[in-house]
Amino acid sequence: MSKSYERLSSLDASFLALETHTTHMHVAGVSIFDAKNLQQGDGGLDIDRIRAFISSRFQYLPRYRQRIAWVPVERAPIWVDDEHFNIDFHVRHASLPKPGTDEQLKKMAGRILSQQLDRAKPLWEMWIIEGLESDRMAMVTKIHHCMVDGVASTGIMGALLNVIPTSEVEESPEWTPTAAPNGVEIVAGELNRRFKQNASRIADARTALSDSQAYAFNVARKARASWYSLTSGWLSTAPITPLNGRIGPNRRYDWVEIGLDRIKSVRKDAGGTVNDVVLATMAGAVRALFLDHPDVEDLDMDFRVLAPVSVRTGKASDLGNQVAMWLVPLPLANPDPLSRLSSIKIETEHLKNTEQALGASTLVSASSGAPHQLVSLGARLATGVRPFNMTVTNVPGPQFAMYLLDSELLHQYPVVPLWHGHGVGVALFSYNGQVAWGINADWDILPDTKAFGQAILDAFQELSDAASAKAAKKEAAKQKPATKKRAPKKPVAKKSPGKKKAAAGTKGL
Numbered sequence: 001m002s003k004s005y006e007r008l009s010s011l012d013a014s015f016l017a018l019e020t021h022t023t024h025m026h027v028a029g030v031s032i033f034d035a036k037n038l039q040q041g042d043g044g045l046d047i048d049r050i051r052a053f054i055s056s057r058f059q060y061l062p063r064y065r066q067r068i069a070w071v072p073v074e075r076a077p078i079w080v081d082d083e084h085f086n087i088d089f090h091v092r093h094a095s096l097p098k099p100g101t102d103e104q105l106k107k108m109a110g111r112i113l114s115q116q117l118d119r120a121k122p123l124w125e126m127w128i129i130e131g132l133e134s135d136r137m138a139m140v141t142k143i144h145h146c147m148v149d150g151v152a153s154t155g156i157m158g159a160l161l162n163v164i165p166t167s168e169v170e171e172s173p174e175w176t177p178t179a180a181p182n183g184v185e186i187v188a189g190e191l192n193r194r195f196k197q198n199a200s201r202i203a204d205a206r207t208a209l210s211d212s213q214a215y216a217f218n219v220a221r222k223a224r225a226s227w228y229s230l231t232s233g234w235l236s237t238a239p240i241t242p243l244n245g246r247i248g249p250n251r252r253y254d255w256v257e258i259g260l261d262r263i264k265s266v267r268k269d270a271g272g273t274v275n276d277v278v279l280a281t282m283a284g285a286v287r288a289l290f291l292d293h294p295d296v297e298d299l300d301m302d303f304r305v306l307a308p309v310s311v312r313t314g315k316a317s318d319l320g321n322q323v324a325m326w327l328v329p330l331p332l333a334n335p336d337p338l339s340r341l342s343s344i345k346i347e348t349e350h351l352k353n354t355e356q357a358l359g360a361s362t363l364v365s366a367s368s369g370a371p372h373q374l375v376s377l378g379a380r381l382a383t384g385v386r387p388f389n390m391t392v393t394n395v396p397g398p399q400f401a402m403y404l405l406d407s408e409l410l411h412q413y414p415v416v417p418l419w420h421g422h423g424v425g426v427a428l429f430s431y432n433g434q435v436a437w438g439i440n441a442d443w444d445i446l447p448d449t450k451a452f453g454q455a456i457l458d459a460f461q462e463l464s465d466a467a468s469a470k471a472a473k474k475e476a477a478k479q480k481p482a483t484k485k486r487a488p489k490k491p492v493a494k495k496s497p498g499k500k501k502a503a504a505g506t507k508g509l
Helices: 010-018 047-060 102-113 150-160 185-211 212-234 260-270 272-290 337-353 355-366 372-385 449-479 497-508
Strands: 026-034 064-071 075-080 091-095 122-134 134-144 251-259 304-309 325-328 392-397 407-414 424-431 434-442
Touching: 047 122, 047 150, 047 407, 102 122, 102 134, 102 251, 102 424, 251 260, 251 407, 260 272, 260 434, 260 449, 272 304, 272 337, 272 392, 272 449, 325 337, 325 407, 337 449, 407 424, 434 449
Parallel strands: 091 122, 304 392, 392 424, 407 434
Antiparallel strands: 026 134, 026 407, 064 075, 122 134, 251 434, 304 325, 424 434
């Protein structure tokens, strides 16, 4: 592989192929900071200092100064250095009008999320927004999904932010872009890449022959997992609901927060994992939304969520996508929150036992040698089938404070992109004891994101109350003293006088 460019993986390239003028394939986040230490004498933000700090971190994130180019004929995407990189284009400065409320910030974030990234430049933007009330500032970050998955975004967070406050900007070496290769160089590099790829496959085959039993077991395991993954619903269309339909380019954005300790308490009291509790909460929220919707007559439907699962084996800071997908049905018709949680636990246990994350990643790997045009076509056909109704993704983050220079990060709200035909997606991110639920919605399909956020809070409270009641009942049963039943007295048989004499005679012998 040529040092002047890097080819995108099939999964990364598929996120480029999925993007249309209405489906924006960028992941994003809204960060809120204490701005007092970043303000100048007039009260405005020191944007030059912020840009200088962010620029100093690019030595750890080289992809941030690279753009997309294309292999001739095949039209496969590759990464090359952007010889015209300008940080002022990517780190943008904006301000909220007074009073600078969270509601105003949410509306501005929605407008920013509605704009696609410029493919002629590195595929990311940061909007530094001042004027947020209570001496706060916001940073809206957009990164194309072909660059990162959810776990990689936490690695980027670690590279851009500090774990201790500091006023110093780290020195970084001067950056000189490598000249982008011409068509002849790219073709030569691709021929060399394919030769090495074939040589590697031959070496793998020889290794497999030396341990044929282990190889056969591994192949059978992956085949079984792939079969379970394919037959879990990927080849069938999910039902049409009020959350599905033709989406436009405009977005609404909202968020709610729940304490991480409260979620873990439900997990402890009712069983399952944190993800099970999250999915059970979403089942309650969607159920409540549909109960009040005039177009939903029956809740007994096969409502499915796409739940991304990390299959990352390297560092979180490694860019690119290393993720597989689960399809999880939500039991909307069930009125009991604990019963809904139990159903979801059964589903996720089945997904784990049948290794469907392995199966999904195996199917993606199988496409790695396919021409880019076929990968793109396959990606578009998959979204046309629409095998799920919405995305729910949960990414764990750091449970300690982080800083932009000496400005503390107060809240971190995540954004997941909307797929074709999906009007809402929910992303969760845990930071410093709080779990933020970011709601990204099509402007027309979900006009009241605040009501949906409240439905999430109400559904969690319902589940939490039921779990607490179950735990209290169980504890009461333990504390209740056991009452011992007295055994009935055995009737004493009266002995005859003759027997008494006989006994006395025997005793004297």
